[in-house]
Amino acid sequence: MSQHAARIARDHCLAPERVDAPIYGGRYRSLFDDLPALDSDEDALHALGRPGGPCDLGVDFGDDPDSHVAAVWPFFGQFIAHDITADRSPLGHRADVAAVRNFRVPKANLEGLYGAGPVGSPYLYGKDDPAKLLLSPTGIDVPRNHEGIALIGDPRNDVHLFTSQMLVAFINLHNRLVDRLRDDELAEADVFEAARRAATWHYQHVILREFLPSLIGAELTAELLDDGPQLYRIDEDPYIPFEFADAAYRYGHAQIRDRYQINEHFGPCPVFPDLMGFGPVPPDHTVDWALQIDVEGHAPAQRAKRIDSRLPAPLIALPTQISGSEPGTDYASLANRDLQRGQAVGLPSGEAVAQRLGVPALSAEQVGLAGEGWVGETPLWFYILKEASALHDGEQLGPVGGRIVGEVLVGIIDADPESFRSVDPTWMPTLPARRTGAFGLADVLVPSD
Template identity: 50%
Template sequence: MPDHCLARLGATAPIDAPLVPVHYARMFPSLPAFRAEEQFLRALGRIGGVCDCEDTDDTPESLAESAAGWPIFGQFVAHDITADRSHLRSETDTAGLINARSPKLDLECLYGDGPTGHPYLFQRDDPAKFRLGKDDSDLQRNADETAIIGDPRNDSHQLISQFHLAMLKAHNAFVDEAREQGIEEAFVFDEASRQLRWHYQWIILHEFLPSLVGEQVAADALQEGSRYFHPGDHVFLPLEFADAAYRYGHAQIRHRYQLNAHSGLLPLFPDLLGFRPVPREHLIDWSMFFDTVGAPAAQRAKKMDGRLVRSLLQLPLAITGECEIEDYQSLAVRDLQRGQGVGLPSGEAVARYIGVSPLDAEQIGLTAIDWHEETPLWYYILREAAVLEDGQRLGPVGARIVTDVFLGLIDADRKSFRHSEEEWRPRKTLSDLLVRS
């Protein structure tokens, strides 16, 4: 992507920060890079292109079984483990790409360097707890209304900013529980942050992953462990995950959301653009985004069908910065260029490598634009989900990459719940953390 179109706040205190820069690397390094002309990528991802699902309502047949909040959770997870600040060109030296996040599922995006390293995130009179914004209904903000949080990307839209806020409140609730249990004050922060991190990791493997790849695939993966991702002591984030498979969530964003019992239906952009205080009428009732005991069923996410809603194909300038070429305001174009820029293989190549039959040209559906070659990995994974799973969950290529990376990262972290000396089980589900925090 051209430089003109692209415009670390530390590591979590309870987790050891990397002492050297963390690089990205390939999960399947022996596979050749996919190559296509930029005009093809732009034709695929621009408004009016194959990835455009146009400006329609969220109809029952376009919606998935999974709740609408899971893609928001997925974005929060992404900000916890990956942050690439580089300018991406059509060809990028991937050896020089630096991940500004520790590749651990440790809530670094929440805790920063903890009360000592980032005291402005925490209460002055009670540094074990996070500082919240006005009336505890928004993030804390400075005089310019910029959010004061561990990762500024978590203020890019109001759904992610309020999710971040809910996680801050969940930590504060664990602080209260630790004190009620009589834990010494010097250890209260450590205990509360450990509980939240372990609940978070458990939720990823036992709630989020089944919603994304299916109950049986998730159960088999937990039983078998990671098959293709074994980072050892030098943990990295695979580019196939960061720049293709884990961008599936862009296709799950709905046209419009109802935030609470009194709000209307609103698109993510521009109505819910972040980087500003959240108005009271936009405060989120999380039971409308995640299924909650005793509440009506939540809104559902959009199916993964290879198409994105218009609000993501016309990103606001506050997100993209000034773009001389209009197509670069499309998130789909950016995803496609990103994958090619870092030299990802085709989806068909990965399918053959892991031993599954690739989709054929008719299933991919690009012959209408006179494309008969192999397919960019990101788009292939979305089409695989649409063709093989009716858009409900990831297919074999996407599921393999995502499950392997989640398991690999958690198992490589010696402080994760999977390395607990005693068998640990959570006390709360994600809806408990969000709704009752």
């Protein structure tokens, strides 16, 4: 792995950041600034997340860790995380508009796909057809320079095979829309912007109508879409809450399988190190998305792991290129890094947030740390995973985790003046869907036309 790739990998939501600095363009602060930070014993915190600790799934799974959720969803969640924390240019996607006020505003608008647009990021677009995004010469990979470094809007999307191949699918989505708009004889000067808007709206639709209901429940999703967020509002000082970035939205680490079948001939293998990115994707490593998400006419896909407090071996012993530490040490454990981040930014306990939200806190038996010698209340990240396991059998987030994730994602989309929720709340997807009125991620990853 090159020094460039190693640096991006270490920065990829794994290494602690300065809490007073902008992170990938977004400003971070607490959602519950009236709650005290949980000050946990450092040694006890390390004991939770290190190899062999309660966060280590181990090699003997015991009970079946598979959920009903398809394997793709934690990777789509990661794709969204990169998008809303993108390093946003003051010019945005239109180089002729000084959108200075929107600088660092978190948005779900596929900036990792579009960069600063055909004028600001011309290396992402066709020389002879700048309305279309580039792919590799084979069409199966993102474009790369002669050293294999991805030429994409956000280098974090090349961290492993699933995110880079998902980016390929969204590039194809945009290019399909360009062709459709030209078939409809839209003026050429308007084609790129119309395709960008349509791709972004289809993506936002998937987030709000498919991803969120599965993750936080249909009832809470409907409440947020009908009434809007009550806790999280983007105002004149836009931000991303620490409780979201460093606890609730890290639920996805617990959904990662120990092994994945990538296509008919490649796999099963772990995400790390086997699916590490930052290099060209050979043809025999391309992702068969029908193995990762349920597609009509195909056998059921692999499932994600149930959400609980245990992470699979590849995340408990991250490669040195990712963590900067030797596998088997405390800081090579992603669980330990998640716990340490919560401590570093001063997150409140899970019990304190539950009380603040007016929901019953988990019992000591449900948290399950008494036998580990843990004293006091529970780190928020660990609590949210236990909440999902205790209340929903690991199939979705509970009331604390679900409320934080739902409020932030709906709030970000609602605050975007270009989102479909702002421009045309009645809008529905226009691309073909396998199920009438139910366009979803499968239609992006495995298009039917």
